[in-house]
Amino acid sequence: MRRRQELLLGGLGVLLAFGVCEAVSRAGLVRRTYLPPASEVLARAVELAGDQVFLDGLGATLIAWALGLGLACAIAIPLGLLLGSVPVVDDAVRAIVEFLRPLPSVALIPLVSLLLGSGTETKVALITYASVWPVLFNTVYGLGETDPLAKDTLRAFGFGRLAVLLRVELPATAPFIAAGIRISAAIALILAVATEILAGFGEGLGIFIAQAGLATDGTRDVLAGVVWAGALGLLINSVLVWGERQLFPWTPEHRGRR
Amino acid sequence: MLRLDSLGQRYGEHRVLHDISLTVPDGQLLCVVGPSGCGKSTLLRTIAGLLPAHEGTVSIDGDPVVGVPDRLAVVFQDYGRSLFPWLSVRENVALPLRRRGMARAERRNEAERILERVGLGGVGRRHPWQLSGGMQQRVAIARALVCRPSLLLMDEPFGSLDAQTREDLEDLLLDVHRAEGTTIVFVTHDIDESVYVGDRVVVLSAGPGSRVVLDLPVGLPGEREQIGTRGLAEFVALRAEVGRTVRG
Numbered sequence: 431m432r433r434r435q436e437l438l439l440g441g442l443g444v445l446l447a448f449g450v451c452e453a454v455s456r457a458g459l460v461r462r463t464y465l466p467p468a469s470e471v472l473a474r475a476v477e478l479a480g481d482q483v484f485l486d487g488l489g490a491t492l493i494a495w496a497l498g499l500g501l502a503c504a505i506a507i508p509l510g511l512l513l514g515s516v517p518v519v520d521d522a523v524r525a526i527v528e529f530l531r532p533l534p535s536v537a538l539i540p541l542v543s544l545l546l547g548s549g550t551e552t553k554v555a556l557i558t559y560a561s562v563w564p565v566l567f568n569t570v571y572g573l574g575e576t577d578p579l580a581k582d583t584l585r586a587f588g589f590g591r592l593a594v595l596l597r598v599e600l601p602a603t604a605p606f607i608a609a610g611i612r613i614s615a616a617i618a619l620i621l622a623v624a625t626e627i628l629a630g631f632g633e634g635l636g637i638f639i640a641q642a643g644l645a646t647d648g649t650r651d652v653l654a655g656v657v658w659a660g661a662l663g664l665l666i667n668s669v670l671v672w673g674e675r676q677l678f679p680w681t682p683e684h685r686g687r688r
Numbered sequence: 689m690l691r692l693d694s695l696g697q698r699y700g701e702h703r704v705l706h707d708i709s710l711t712v713p714d715g716q717l718l719c720v721v722g723p724s725g726c727g728k729s730t731l732l733r734t735i736a737g738l739l740p741a742h743e744g745t746v747s748i749d750g751d752p753v754v755g756v757p758d759r760l761a762v763v764f765q766d767y768g769r770s771l772f773p774w775l776s777v778r779e780n781v782a783l784p785l786r787r788r789g790m791a792r793a794e795r796r797n798e799a800e801r802i803l804e805r806v807g808l809g810g811v812g813r814r815h816p817w818q819l820s821g822g823m824q825q826r827v828a829i830a831r832a833l834v835c836r837p838s839l840l841l842m843d844e845p846f847g848s849l850d851a852q853t854r855e856d857l858e859d860l861l862l863d864v865h866r867a868e869g870t871t872i873v874f875v876t877h878d879i880d881e882s883v884y885v886g887d888r889v890v891v892l893s894a895g896p897g898s899r900v901v902l903d904l905p906v907g908l909p910g911e912r913e914q915i916g917t918r919g920l921a922e923f924v925a926l927r928a929e930v931g932r933t934v935r936g
Contacts (some may be wrong), residue, residue: 586760680773
């Protein structure tokens, strides 16, 4: 019942926002070339679904997204487990991590483009860099949050350090890691599109948006591209939330909601 | 035989236990009572080898305890935290058997058998968090019994259950103890409970540096029953003696 209500309210919010955008444009409050009516943008976005060049670009963006996110997980999860379970390593690496973390990844785009060119390597490198942090920190945090009583229980049955890591700490941390991946998935998408827009050539969703921005009366195409980016983000998030619920039905927030 | 020799324990400057010497013969159900914060749990964790002894020694059958001893099982008060929510009830119970190198089917059968024993036949496929508190603590007891421990440590196991459930589980414990003859150290802050389940009650003084202030054999008949036993003059007298000592 509650989920149905959430869906209903969500739909209502979308409709309202859609209506406002449509009305503002149709009423002539802004010039149509600056802000085309929402219905026209949406129609264009639907039309793009049949455009092979656009779809190829979308594919390129998604491949970079998946590669970058996958690489980030492959780095961040083992590193997080190491940092979270060996305090000496944590102390040694902490300063470097705290130095690198606040660097805004978007600001690194020109530098990395200079080093790696403006192809897939640049995109993947930047996505990886930006997506590492949420997964890394959630892994370390999740390990720290593991209940000491759960660990003691296993130890009292005679299990050793490795068994405690594999049988208690890892399963207890998995939901935190998954949440980190979900946050990173959104960041990775932002980085993929932003890198393309700033690089300005090649292929990808960001390229489509950047090039439409240069054309006369290109606003409609820019906005249609943005709608695609938003829809992708929403889809990815929904799939990941659903996956978490299937994998971790035992966490307090998912109990009885599968 | 479990033996504590001048056992002392401290957290930094704070002295928790002082000069505790006890001998627990095989098959005895020893209750440890004391005011809250007197170090009962610390005593149990030291016997379990989870905490190294600061002074003195713990030994089982003459061998000093270093690390967690073999054939030990522990039941904590907080079943919600000590049962693993990602495992089913059956997987929780079968977990200790993994160290025995048992085959999967064998572990499963053994878990089902012991679940039946504690009155939980048929819930093996559910998850701990889908059960009531009393049932969850039964699962924890089943998990402790599954590898036939020679020493069972229980840290206020029924402390967070309602009165009716607590009495049911006390009787289950007595029943298991009679049948298996396991040595049990049972920590509780409930004076009635200590006299009802114990063969012997030991009272610790209030901290810091708790000592044994009373060591009392419980001469009640072996067969106990919630209403009848608690009405016996002997029960009332024992309870009063323990109560007076706990209050100082």
